[in-house]
Amino acid sequence: MFRGVIFNRDKLVSDGLEPARRCLEVGSGPPSAVLVYDPRFLDHIASPFHVERPDRLRSIVSHLERADLFTDVERAPPATPAELARVHNATYLEYFRNLGEGRLDPETAVHPGTFDLAALAAGAVLHGTRAAVRDGRPSVALVRPPGHHAGPDYGGGFCYLNNVAIAAADQVAEGRRVAILDYDAHHGNGTRDMFAGSASVLYLSTHEYGIYPGTGPAEDVGEGEGRGFTVNVPFAAGCGDASYLAAHDRVVEPIVEQFRPDVVLMSLGIDAHYRDPLTSLVLSSPGYVELVARSAALATRLCGNRLAVALEGGYHLDALGEVIAGVVGHFRGRSTRLALSEVLDDTGRGKSAIEATIRAHRPFWNLR
Ligand SMILES: [Zn+2]
Structure with missing residues (x-):
C-alpha cells in the first residue's frame, strides 16, 4: 500500500504559526532542509561483512537521488579535539586515537583511519546542528560511524565518538537548552551517561528494552x-506505529513542551523498522516519517525550526533509504514513495511501557 506523506502545511496551520514562520510550504523558495554528507564516510569499514557498512549510506543517497532530493548538500570539517573533549575524557580520546589496530568491543574494530573518520562524522553533526540553529531550518546529517553508544570513556556497539552528544555539548557551551530525541531502536547508553547529571540537556529515548x-x-x-x-x-518486541505515536503524544510532546528547548537534536536510527534484521520493533516507513514529522512540528512551535537530525543505526538498506528520503521529503514539502508501509502494531502494544515512563516522571513533569 502506498501512502504519500505531506504533513507540513496542515501541521503548521493547525499550530497557529504566523505566516512568516510558515516557510516549509510546498514550492516556497529554496529547499527547507540542509543535508550534511561526505563521501569519505564510505571509507569506514570496521570489518568485512559488518552490518554497519558503507552500503547503508549508498542506499540513502540513491533513494534521495531518485527522488531528486540529494540537493543542498554540505560538507564539514572534522570535530576538533576541544569539541570532542566536551563529552569524552582525555584518556579515552588518547587511547582511541593511538590504538592503531584494535577493538573497543567485539563488534567495534579500530583501524589506523578510524579516529579521523569518526571525528569527521562528529564534525558533520556539529555543522548540521549549528546550521539549524543559525538558519532556523532543519538539517539532516547522513553520517557513519554512528555515535549514541559511545560514552565519556568508552566506545562500542559500532560507535566511537558520540556525534549527537558532541553537538549537544557545543550548544550547551553557547548557553542553550537542548532536547535530544533518540528514536534508534537501541538505548543510547553513551548519550545517557554523558548527560544523566545535566538539567541543560533533556535526553529522551524510545527503544527495545532487553x-x-x-x-x-x-x-x-x-x-x-x-x-x-x-x-x-x-x-517490548512487537511495538510499532501506534506505540511510537502514543509515546510521542503522551510523553515526548508534553515533556519537551515543558522543558522548552532552544534546539532539538534527533538521534535517528531506522533499526526500529519492521524489516530491520537486528531488532523486533515494527515501525513502518510511514510510521517513521510521521514520528519525525510530529517532532519537527514540535521544534517548529517551540524553537523556530531549530531541529538537527543525525543518522544512527538502521540495517535494512531499502527501509533505511526510503525512510530517510521520506524524512527529507517531508522537510521540503514533498511526498515520496514509501513501499514498506505495513502497519504491524495498530493497537499500541507499548501502552504498559508508556504508562511506566509516565509513572516515573510524574514527580518532574505535568503528565496525564
Ligand atoms: Zn540501533
Whole structure:
C-alpha cells in the first residue's frame, strides 16, 4: 500500500504559526532542509561483512537521488579535539586515537583511519546542528560511524565518538537548552551517561528494552540535578506505529513542551523498522516519517525550526533509504514513495511501557 506523506502545511496551520514562520510550504523558495554528507564516510569499514557498512549510506543517497532530493548538500570539517573533549575524557580520546589496530568491543574494530573518520562524522553533526540553529531550518546529517553508544570513556556497539552528544555539548557551551530525541531502536547508553547529571540537556529515548546495550528502564530518570531530564520508554518486541505515536503524544510532546528547548537534536536510527534484521520493533516507513514529522512540528512551535537530525543505526538498506528520503521529503514539502508501509502494531502494544515512563516522571513533569 502506498501512502504519500505531506504533513507540513496542515501541521503548521493547525499550530497557529504566523505566516512568516510558515516557510516549509510546498514550492516556497529554496529547499527547507540542509543535508550534511561526505563521501569519505564510505571509507569506514570496521570489518568485512559488518552490518554497519558503507552500503547503508549508498542506499540513502540513491533513494534521495531518485527522488531528486540529494540537493543542498554540505560538507564539514572534522570535530576538533576541544569539541570532542566536551563529552569524552582525555584518556579515552588518547587511547582511541593511538590504538592503531584494535577493538573497543567485539563488534567495534579500530583501524589506523578510524579516529579521523569518526571525528569527521562528529564534525558533520556539529555543522548540521549549528546550521539549524543559525538558519532556523532543519538539517539532516547522513553520517557513519554512528555515535549514541559511545560514552565519556568508552566506545562500542559500532560507535566511537558520540556525534549527537558532541553537538549537544557545543550548544550547551553557547548557553542553550537542548532536547535530544533518540528514536534508534537501541538505548543510547553513551548519550545517557554523558548527560544523566545535566538539567541543560533533556535526553529522551524510545527503544527495545532487553537487547543491546541492556540499559534504559523507565525508572532511570537521571542523577542529581539531572533527575527528570533522562526519559526512557522501554518498549517490548512487537511495538510499532501506534506505540511510537502514543509515546510521542503522551510523553515526548508534553515533556519537551515543558522543558522548552532552544534546539532539538534527533538521534535517528531506522533499526526500529519492521524489516530491520537486528531488532523486533515494527515501525513502518510511514510510521517513521510521521514520528519525525510530529517532532519537527514540535521544534517548529517551540524553537523556530531549530531541529538537527543525525543518522544512527538502521540495517535494512531499502527501509533505511526510503525512510530517510521520506524524512527529507517531508522537510521540503514533498511526498515520496514509501513501499514498506505495513502497519504491524495498530493497537499500541507499548501502552504498559508508556504508562511506566509516565509513572516515573510524574514527580518532574505535568503528565496525564
Ligand atoms: Zn540501533
